[in-house]
Amino acid sequence: MWGGLAALTVLGAAGFAAVGWASPSAGGTDTDARSVPTKGAESSPGSARPSHTATTTPPRPSASSSAGPSGRPSQPDIPTSGPGTFTTASGGSGTVGKGKTLRYRVDVEDGLDLSSGEVAAEVERILADRRGWTTDGRSAFQRVSSGATDFAVRVATAGTVDKICGQYGLDTGGEVNCSVGQNVMVNLKRWELATPVYAKDVTAYRALIINHEVGHFLGQGHVGCPGKGQPAPAMMQQIKGMNGCVPNVWPYDEKGRYVTGPALS
Helix, strand or coil, X not given: CCCCCCEEECCCCCCCCCCCCCCCCCCCCCCXXXXXXXXXXXXXXXXXXXXXXXXXXXXXXXXXXXXXXXXXXXXXXXXXXXXXXXXXXXXXXXXXXCCEEEXXXXXXXXXXXXXXXXXXXXXXXXXXXXXXXXXXXXXXXXXXXCCXXXXXXXXXXXXXXXXXXXXXXXCCCXXXXXXXXXXXXXXXXXXXXXXXXXXXXXXHHHHHHHHHHHHHHCCCCCECCCCCCCECCCCECHHHCCCCCECXXXXXXXXXXXXXXXXXX
């Protein structure tokens, strides 16, 4: 089942590697810890329809920040809890990829200093990238703002992520993401700050979050490092250490080859 895999995602790794978004050869990523498969539904706990849909999404910074003593922006103020209601990004996208078309929406928890439209555009770019899941030849994606959906990408505070993931028996500890039922839950802290290894390339880290969690939704499990100096698979739990692999955020390389490693239980 498409929505049948529940997975707890912990993102982080030791060491630093800058991963440019625009370059097809970009790489760098971290990942999560799985739980038992769970069947999800639109009406099931934690996957309820959003409270309303955004009609406008004016551009604004992705997080508020103020200048520190040196004049450089300080760390954004990231709330740890929110109302648990969401705004769905308006509009939609064309279909990318071949095979079964998976309709998804992008939700942002109310009260956050995030533009739902900007988040949706970033998710669209990630899912449409030639190094993403569409390369498998079986997966196609289309973002929608209304009607039936196969899954939702939801950016929320740690408290809300903990609550929704916890309804499926997962402990996200206020720090990590999860994929449960039809929900790809993204912790606001991870979305804004990444982890030390991606602190200078948060955009690349966001690609890892989406690729890893959507990978679980597609039925992909965790794998290990394939060998010293090789790219870390997007489905590798890089938070537990790179084990000789180099950072990578994409399921496929620029030549269309699947980046994987030994299967883990």
